[in-house]
Amino acid sequence: MAGPTPQRTTLAPEPGSFRDWDGRVFAADGRVVRALTETGLADWTALSTSDLYERFTGEGTLVRTERADEQLLEELQRLDPEGNWVAALSHERLPFVSYPYEWTFSMLRDAALAQLRLTTAALGEELMLKDATPYNIQWRGAQPVFIDIGSFERAREGEPWAGYRQFCTLYLFPLMLEAYRGIPFQPWLRGSLDGISPVEFRALFGARDALRRGMLRHVFLHANLERRYADRGGKVRDELGAAGFDKRLVEASVSQMTRLVEGLRSPVSDSAWRDYRDTCTYSDAEALAKDEFVRRVVGARERSLVWDLGCNDGHYSRIASETASFTVAVDSDPTVVDMLYRSLEEEGSRSILPLVVDLSNPSPALGWRNRERRTLVERGRPDLVLCLALVHHLSISGNVPLREIVDWLESLRAEVVFEFVDRDDPMVQRLLAAKRSDAHPDYTRTELEEILHARLDVVERLEASPTRVLYHARPR
Amino acid sequence: MSNLVATLAYIDPGAGSMILQALAGGIAGLLVMGRLYWARVKRALRFGRTDAAENDPRS
Numbered sequence: 001m002a003g004p005t006p007q008r009t010t011l012a013p014e015p016g017s018f019r020d021w022d023g024r025v026f027a028a029d030g031r032v033v034r035a036l037t038e039t040g041l042a043d044w045t046a047l048s049t050s051d052l053y054e055r056f057t058g059e060g061t062l063v064r065t066e067r068a069d070e071q072l073l074e075e076l077q078r079l080d081p082e083g084n085w086v087a088a089l090s091h092e093r094l095p096f097v098s099y100p101y102e103w104t105f106s107m108l109r110d111a112a113l114a115q116l117r118l119t120t121a122a123l124g125e126e127l128m129l130k131d132a133t134p135y136n137i138q139w140r141g142a143q144p145v146f147i148d149i150g151s152f153e154r155a156r157e158g159e160p161w162a163g164y165r166q167f168c169t170l171y172l173f174p175l176m177l178e179a180y181r182g183i184p185f186q187p188w189l190r191g192s193l194d195g196i197s198p199v200e201f202r203a204l205f206g207a208r209d210a211l212r213r214g215m216l217r218h219v220f221l222h223a224n225l226e227r228r229y230a231d232r233g234g235k236v237r238d239e240l241g242a243a244g245f246d247k248r249l250v251e252a253s254v255s256q257m258t259r260l261v262e263g264l265r266s267p268v269s270d271s272a273w274r275d276y277r278d279t280c281t282y283s284d285a286e287a288l289a290k291d292e293f294v295r296r297v298v299g300a301r302e303r304s305l306v307w308d309l310g311c312n313d314g315h316y317s318r319i320a321s322e323t324a325s326f327t328v329a330v331d332s333d334p335t336v337v338d339m340l341y342r343s344l345e346e347e348g349s350r351s352i353l354p355l356v357v358d359l360s361n362p363s364p365a366l367g368w369r370n371r372e373r374r375t376l377v378e379r380g381r382p383d384l385v386l387c388l389a390l391v392h393h394l395s396i397s398g399n400v401p402l403r404e405i406v407d408w409l410e411s412l413r414a415e416v417v418f419e420f421v422d423r424d425d426p427m428v429q430r431l432l433a434a435k436r437s438d439a440h441p442d443y444t445r446t447e448l449e450e451i452l453h454a455r456l457d458v459v460e461r462l463e464a465s466p467t468r469v470l471y472h473a474r475p476r
Numbered sequence: 477m478s479n480l481v482a483t484l485a486y487i488d489p490g491a492g493s494m495i496l497q498a499l500a501g502g503i504a505g506l507l508v509m510g511r512l513y514w515a516r517v518k519r520a521l522r523f524g525r526t527d528a529a530e531n532d533p534r535s
Contacts, residue, residue, distance in 0.1 A: 019486055019487075020486050021486065130486065130487070131486070131487050160489060160493075160494040160497045161489075161497055162487065162489040163487070163489070164489065164490075164493050164494075164496070164497055165488075165489055165490040165493035166487055168493070198492075198493075217496065217499060218496075221496060221499075222492065222493065222496055224492075225491075225492030225493070225495055225496055226490060226491075226492035226493065227492070228492060229490075229491035229492040229495065230491070230492075231491075232491045235491070236491040236494050236495060237489075237491075237494060239512055239515060239516075240494055240495070240498070240508065240512060242511075242515065243508045243509075243510075243511035243512040243515060244507065244508050244511055245497075245498060245508050246504075248501060248504060249497055249498055249500060249501035249504060249505055249508065250497065252500040252501045252502070252504075252505070253497045253500035253501075256500050
């Protein structure tokens with residue numbers, strides 16, 4: 001018989017947490033813990049006794065953390081005997097990990113403002129943040145949460161804002177790219193985990209752009225100085241200290257940056273999706289039947305994680321979140337997802353996380369050994385997947401065969417609510433109009449049902465309209 | 477005057493990026509910039525040394 005302590009899954013080092021020598025994160029299902037060195041412990045002590053810690057954990061912007069017992073520390077020391085760990089912390093676990101290249105403009109902006117608010121508060125209490133990366137922010141629904149307790153350190157006299165450059169490359173420039181050029185930042189951030197360098201970013205703009213807010217200093221001058229001062233980091237730091245650089249200058253930098261970021265706006269792009277719900281072919285009664293179907297399936301069991309794929313305005317995510325613990329709402333259109341985020345943010349939602357993901361090319365594994373940033377599926381399997389008004393887009397616009405789509409759903413080992421829209425539906429007709437008449441021969445209801453029945457247990461079926469049918473299926 | 481505990485952060489703050497921050501501080505920042513460049517001028521006149529000889533071993 002097992003002893004009184006329940007058997008727990010062994011902790012493993014978080015593959016994305018090795019750059020900072022003063023701490024390391026370990027995780028197992030449901031647990032996130034952090035090992036600290038002597039220095040890391042002193043920094044944690046300074047943070048945990050500060051007012052800002054109380055204030056920001058209270059409002060939820062800073063991850064809730066506790067000093068863990070000796071037993072956990074010993075476990076970490078056994079697990080990682082080469083680390084100089086002298087203390088352990090235990091963190092609140094957030095429902096689903098996401099990355100900045102999956103966020104919308106407003107999300108990155110709110111994350112940037114959270115980062116700046118924490119930096120300002122830290123400066124007021126002789127603390128500082130050693131970096132400024134959006135990878136340290138996760139979401140509790142529509143609320144940004146700073147998760148890297150190890151970023152806080154005791155401030156040092158005469159030190160500049162160490163995270164300024166990183167703030168520019170990973171927050172400010174991606175936001176400016178969208179605000180000033182109308183180019184979505186997500187593909188660039190996904191391609192470059194360090195963000196956009198000042199020199200690269202400068203190359204996108206002409207002299208006239210120097211008049212736009214923040215451009216002259218943070219982009220033009222920044223790129224110029226970066227070229228001129230390459231490889232002179234340590235020396236410049238000493239020189240600045242000797243020239244009397246002090247905390248007030250850091251405070252001024254941070255507060256000016258805050259005003260700049262607050263003023264950035266994304267030009268709202270026209271999106272064919274935006275009025276989707278108005279052009280939808282369902283009549284009201286049919287829409288209600290579909291809502292009821294989804295509500296019943298979600299509510300039939302306890303759901304800890306629901307994925308709403310092709311979420312559009314989040315209508316079904318909201319229905320799911322009536323009973324599910326957490327819903328990840330995914331769509332490939334950044335504009336649609338941004339509107340969903342804004343409305344969730346206004347409502348103060350804590351149970352729906354909107355993300356920009358193109359399912360025909362979802363987030364890959366990235367970083368050192370391809371382990372630092374994980375694929376979507378590796379970050380938490382759903383127990384229910386909603387695919388409503390999605391499959392015709394994947395199949396016809398994305399050219400992914402039905403067989404492939406259902407194979408993928410089967411591989412998730414989750415229950416599925418799946419909507420099929422017939423060829424004669426006006427929506428599908430519109431998508432097919434651009435194709436040859438014999439294109440997508442597999443796209444028929446008969447074919448789909450054959451594929452579904454071969455892979456999943458279809459437990460319920462609803463003719464939602466003359467051209468649309470819903471299936472509720474379970475994994476075998 | 478070197479009260480600075482110069483430890484390297486785990487990320488490189490970037491030399492150019494550090495200098496830029498002095499620009500945020502209005503008059504105080506200008507003073508820092510002035511002293512920074514004046515110190516360089518003085519050094520150049522006094523020693524005529526090359527940059528490489530002055531370089532901090534860490535940088």
